[in-house]
Amino acid sequence: MHPSRAIRGGRSKLLAGRRIVVAISGSIAAIEVPRIIRELIRHGAEVRAVMSPDAARIVTAEAIHFAAGERPVTELTGDVEHVTLMGPGEGRADLLLIAPATANTIGKIAHGIDDTPVTSFASVALGGGVPVLLAPAMHADMARNPAVRENLERLARWGVGLVPTQAVEGEEKLATPEEVAAAVLHRLARGPWAGRRVLILGGASQEPIDAVRSVTNESSGETALALAAEAHYRGAEVSLWLGALRVPVPTFLSARRWQRVADLERWIAGEPGIPPGTAAIWVPAALSDFTTEPVAGKVASQDRTEWTVTLRRAPKILPKLRAAAPRPTVMVAFKLEAGRSPRELERIARGMLRGEGRPDWVVANDRKNMGAPDAEVLLVGRGPARSFSGTKREVAAQLLDRVGDGLPGASGPDPGPGPAPDPARTPPRSRGSP
Numbered sequence: 001m002h003p004s005r006a007i008r009g010g011r012s013k014l015l016a017g018r019r020i021v022v023a024i025s026g027s028i029a030a031i032e033v034p035r036i037i038r039e040l041i042r043h044g045a046e047v048r049a050v051m052s053p054d055a056a057r058i059v060t061a062e063a064i065h066f067a068a069g070e071r072p073v074t075e076l077t078g079d080v081e082h083v084t085l086m087g088p089g090e091g092r093a094d095l096l097l098i099a100p101a102t103a104n105t106i107g108k109i110a111h112g113i114d115d116t117p118v119t120s121f122a123s124v125a126l127g128g129g130v131p132v133l134l135a136p137a138m139h140a141d142m143a144r145n146p147a148v149r150e151n152l153e154r155l156a157r158w159g160v161g162l163v164p165t166q167a168v169e170g171e172e173k174l175a176t177p178e179e180v181a182a183a184v185l186h187r188l189a190r191g192p193w194a195g196r197r198v199l200i201l202g203g204a205s206q207e208p209i210d211a212v213r214s215v216t217n218e219s220s221g222e223t224a225l226a227l228a229a230e231a232h233y234r235g236a237e238v239s240l241w242l243g244a245l246r247v248p249v250p251t252f253l254s255a256r257r258w259q260r261v262a263d264l265e266r267w268i269a270g271e272p273g274i275p276p277g278t279a280a281i282w283v284p285a286a287l288s289d290f291t292t293e294p295v296a297g298k299v300a301s302q303d304r305t306e307w308t309v310t311l312r313r314a315p316k317i318l319p320k321l322r323a324a325a326p327r328p329t330v331m332v333a334f335k336l337e338a339g340r341s342p343r344e345l346e347r348i349a350r351g352m353l354r355g356e357g358r359p360d361w362v363v364a365n366d367r368k369n370m371g372a373p374d375a376e377v378l379l380v381g382r383g384p385a386r387s388f389s390g391t392k393r394e395v396a397a398q399l400l401d402r403v404g405d406g407l408p409g410a411s412g413p414d415p416g417p418g419p420a421p422d423p424a425r426t427p428p429r430s431r432g433s434p
Contacts, residue, residue, distance in 0.1 A: 004069030009044040012397065014185055014233055016044035018094045021085055023118040024064070024072075026054025029100040029137035029174035033059060034067035036099055036135075039177040040184060041068075043233075048085060048093070049073070052105070052116040073117055082117065086124035095188055096125040099163070100137035100174045103148045110151035126158060131187055135163040137174040161187055182232060182252040189235025192404035196279035198236040200228050201317075203243030204286040205261050208294040209309050218370055219286035221245035223334075226396035227282055228253050234400060239275050241267065243285060261287055261314040268320045279407060280330040281321055284363070288314050318357025328408045332399075333359035338367045342378060342387070349380035361403055381406070 009016060020040055024030050037047050049064045049072035056074055064072045073081045085093050098105065098118065105118060114120045125132050134155065142148060143165070152162065163183040165172035175183070202224020206214040221242060228240050229250050240255040241264065249255055256272065258264055264287075268274065274281070290311035299307065318333055325331070335349055349362035365377040376389040379402060388398040404410060 002069040004041055008041050011042040013044040018188055019046045021093045021096050022047055022049045023096060023098040023121050024051045024055040025102045025105040025118050026052055027100040027102045027137045028058060030055045030059040032174055034063055035177045036180050037067040039181040043181060050117045050121050052118045076117055082120040082124045086121055086130050087128055093130055095131045096121060097133045099135035101134040103138045103142045106151050110154045133161040133163060133183060133187060135175050135180050136165055138172050140170050140172050143172040179252045185233040186235055191234055192407045192410035193231055194235030196236050197275050197277050198231050198280050199239045199278050200224050200282045201241045201285040203245045205288040206244050206259050207288050207291045209292050210295040210299045212298050217286035217288055220247050222247050222392050223284045226393045230396045230400050264317050265315045268324050274325045278325055278329055281325060282332045284334045287317055290314055316356055322357045331359040332361040335362055335364045336367060345378050346380055346385050
């Protein structure tokens, strides 16, 4: 078995059954393409490659063959590879990814010039409706060239997608394998989240007590970021509101940062507000139940042996979210407890379904998940509870798939928003029960 097959689907199966052609043009960034190919395969894709003559001077066909498990196309033959893979009929690719895309190649494609296998593949793809993504790489001055910018704008009008570059050391460098894979996943997404707008609130609140100290909750923000990444992979347009974090934000996501619960209260009621058309709101944020009246400046510690801080009740965010985003917007609340049994977690979660904010789902979990690489959660809605476990990324994927089945217009089973069952009439469910 070729080594490429051993890793297929190791990260996800979101690209299973999808054929992606990676077209490599002559930039030094071509040396990064084997890693990009492998990342796509880890999401389940079947990858073929095509190389320009200049690309073959930088990275060998053997290296690309090893990465993809298939020999790359280095010249067009009587097998008319550009038509076979980009044209209609069996074997047609699902997407053409040009990575790296040089300024020269971009200009040729924008003006219909076919003088390399890469540009011939692009010509057939654009004429036949195969989605095309460009992952450029070039010197920063070339990227600022009006001709290059105009060519990119023209291609964008034709429906060609662009993977943003990394601005580093005076270069517009090729996006990372993870960024390229995220763009491919987003472009090819199918399922209930594709094209839906999602708002995710994550991280921890920090209620200041002076200019340098604050009262906060324990939270890494990892669950929110895992949900945001997996929703992006599934084609959602993700708005991410983040408090304090202990983990980095994936570079293919953008976020708006908040500090206090009052910040969220203000955002919900005013700017930026709930994004129009939001299909679902996820609230894994660790929100303080109490806030403070901060002291100006820094409180000196040298002349104090004690310091009394007065806390007052913070505003509740779930009811404000529900008022700003009534159904059919789906709201998923999170509930953290300590030392509770699964049956107690379910009882508490069902109480939340009938309480303030009336979320449609509650994800209940124990504090043992905090800071751990793995998680075990209980998802409670109108129907039977479901238990999910695995890495936080795996749990986020499972939650999105389950909640996605019940979105309005989705084809899966509809647990439906509505009144929660009486916990006294709901038998306890074992882990993994349907």
